[in-house]
Amino acid sequence: MELYDVWFILIAVLWTGYFFLEGFDFGVGVLTKVLARDRKERRVLINTIGPVWDGNEVWLLTAGGATFAAFPEWYATLFSGFYLPLLLILLALIVRGVAFEYRHKRDDDRWQTNWEHAIFWTSLLPAFLWGVAFGNIVRGVAIDQEKEYVGGFFDLLNPYALLGGLVTLTLFTFHGAVFVALKTVGDIRVRARKLATGVGVVTAVLAVLWLGWTQLEKGDAVSFVAMLAAAGALLGAIAMNQQGREGWAFALSGVTIVAAVAMLFLTLFPNVMPSTLNEEWSLTVSNASSTPYTLKIMTWCAGIATPLVLLYQSWTYWVFRKRIGTQHLADVH
Structure with missing residues (x-):
């Protein structure tokens, strides 16, 4: 296995970690307008992710930086x-x-309402657009022989990519609802479980359509196994949620995301951005990668830094592991 193959796998792992962690972040942000009945309940939802949301975004920064360093042609075209x-x-x-x-920061109703609207929309928009982006990466885009994108913005708004956006939006919302049920107490916990069941059913329908479409056009035996794992984990998460076993439900919803992202990268390899104009113009792990020396240095750096980051983030989740409810919040602000 060449180093560029290793870095393709590592970048896939980084994106998987990002969607697993930031996925429930986005879901909780969407739920601030869907699940919460008043400002105090919105504060409960925000506090469930308050200690961890910024740490979760480190995975995005690392994935983007790794793509820039390991596959500069991919980064530039993307x-x-x-x-x-x-x-x-x-x-x-x-x-x-x-x-x-x-x-x-201010005890003013209008001020807080405006920022709460911002949290909702800035959670919903990325949750949808990430699915659109990855849908286009897997499907392929108009890349010419100079390895440059020659399509337009509206070329990205095709049915396959838009369906992918709906899948990530509903999947992240389901993931967030299960996380809220895991992290809260009282009535909001019960309502989160109920909402998660409904969103989970919608997600299952959309995910089967999108992943099945992907498998028919791009898949092989290995990606088919990943698709089955994603579907089975999602159904298991819905079942565990209905039984009130939030820990298992959250773990299985996470497995759903991991398996689905793995399937997308499996169908993509050895390409990193397929060309819809000519297969020979596609960006691959070999023609889009950096030099072997660069990849070697990156591998040593990643081997040292990655365990430290994982230990720190695991410690953060352990410290803030307890459930919260409206009774734990003061009435001010």
């Missing part, structure tokens, strides 16, 4: 061709971070 949707995601993430930090 960020030039997908400039507008990625810019919208970036702006949403910036505003989202500001909203978390500024919402409680």
